[in-house]
Amino acid sequence: MTKKHKPNAVEILEEVSHQAALHEAKHGKSTAEDRAWSRQLGETIEARLAELRRNLTPDDAPTEKAAPIPKSLFALGRDALLTRIAEVTRAMGGTVQYAHRNLKGLSDDDLRLLLATIDPTLRD
Amino acid sequence: MPNAMTMPIEKEMRPQFTPDEAWIDAFATQNTSELRELAKRYAARRLRRVGASGTPADELDVRALVQDAFTDTLFGEVVWDPVKKSLEQHVLDTLKYRTRDVRKRARRFKHERIDVFAEDSATMADVESSLRCGQEMPSTDELLFAEQVIARLRELAAHDEHVSRLIDAIAEGATEPADIAAVGKLTAKQYRNARERLDRLVKNLDNELCKRLRS
Numbered sequence: 001m002t003k004k005h006k007p008n009a010v011e012i013l014e015e016v017s018h019q020a021a022l023h024e025a026k027h028g029k030s031t032a033e034d035r036a037w038s039r040q041l042g043e044t045i046e047a048r049l050a051e052l053r054r055n056l057t058p059d060d061a062p063t064e065k066a067a068p069i070p071k072s073l074f075a076l077g078r079d080a081l082l083t084r085i086a087e088v089t090r091a092m093g094g095t096v097q098y099a100h101r102n103l104k105g106l107s108d109d110d111l112r113l114l115l116a117t118i119d120p121t122l123r124d
Numbered sequence: 125m126p127n128a129m130t131m132p133i134e135k136e137m138r139p140q141f142t143p144d145e146a147w148i149d150a151f152a153t154q155n156t157s158e159l160r161e162l163a164k165r166y167a168a169r170r171l172r173r174v175g176a177s178g179t180p181a182d183e184l185d186v187r188a189l190v191q192d193a194f195t196d197t198l199f200g201e202v203v204w205d206p207v208k209k210s211l212e213q214h215v216l217d218t219l220k221y222r223t224r225d226v227r228k229r230a231r232r233f234k235h236e237r238i239d240v241f242a243e244d245s246a247t248m249a250d251v252e253s254s255l256r257c258g259q260e261m262p263s264t265d266e267l268l269f270a271e272q273v274i275a276r277l278r279e280l281a282a283h284d285e286h287v288s289r290l291i292d293a294i295a296e297g298a299t300e301p302a303d304i305a306a307v308g309k310l311t312a313k314q315y316r317n318a319r320e321r322l323d324r325l326v327k328n329l330d331n332e333l334c335k336r337l338r339s
Binding site for chain 1: 145155157162194294297326
């Protein structure tokens with residue numbers, strides 16, 4: 001949107017500096033140090049996002065005890081669990097959703113619980 | 125200054141910020157490593173010459189600025205509406221205003237005349253650090269200096285019609301890329317290419333001013 005007033009020389013220079021920086025931002029290269037720093041910042045941000053998600057849960061929300069993990073799932077290793085979760089999710093389309101975007105942070109038993117929760121064939 | 129990476133994310137006395145799930149999802153989806161690296165390159169470029177103007181802008185300063193742009197949004201201190209703009213646009217806007225303030229503060233501690241072309245007394249540092257906050261009226265010296273720099277930029281871009289049109293569009297008050305392209309009668313590709321050449325031109329001008337100082 002064009003400004004209503006005509007900018008003065010200082011404002012023009014400010015915008016020229018912004019445009020030049022935009023080019024460098026979009027086409028510049030990152031160093032290995034930049035990427036490492038970015039990863040660390042990403043972890044900090046993920047932690048805050050998780051906290052924000054937790055804050056959405058009411059304090060007095062009843063906590064439902066998780067059902068025991070079906071014995072058949074103990075035979076599955078991590079890779080097999082991840083594959084099965086992906087299959088179930090794909091097969092059920094938009095009807096299944098879970099909060100974890102990154103399953104890497106979940107233990108094997110967490111994955112088994114998740115699979116037991118979303119896979120209708122494992123329910124009683 | 126504390127290390128940006130070890131600085132605790134939680135600051136005391138922050139008010140409770142409880143965005144809804146859609147907001148959190150939008151942030152989580154758009155918060156990529158590429159975006160964080162892009163934001164850092166932007167901030168570094170904007171602060172590149174502040175050091176020469178009296179306030180050191182080192183790697184940690186740049187990292188802290190970028191980290192703050194993200195975390196202040198996550199604590200609700202900077203308002204982001206994912207419906208109105210992307211996280212990238214929001215972070216770059218935040219950094220644009222914050223780097224402008226850093227340069228403004230740096231300029232405040234430099235009490236010398238900024239008439240580079242008349243006296244060879246400044247570098248591009250002065251160009252960038254002389255930029256003032258929108259609410260404040262720039263001083264006569266700052267306006268004069270900015271006018272001289274723009275005149276020199278136009279001189280350097282005289283052979284490049286698209287860069288000249290880009291500067292003209294900015295001088296008309298256009299700020300958004302689409303707006304600059306429309307006012308400058310540039311296609312999107314011509315705008316991107318002109319912006320790239322403008323970036324080189326600004327760097328060349330900086331080098332030119334530094335050489336004058338050394339000679």
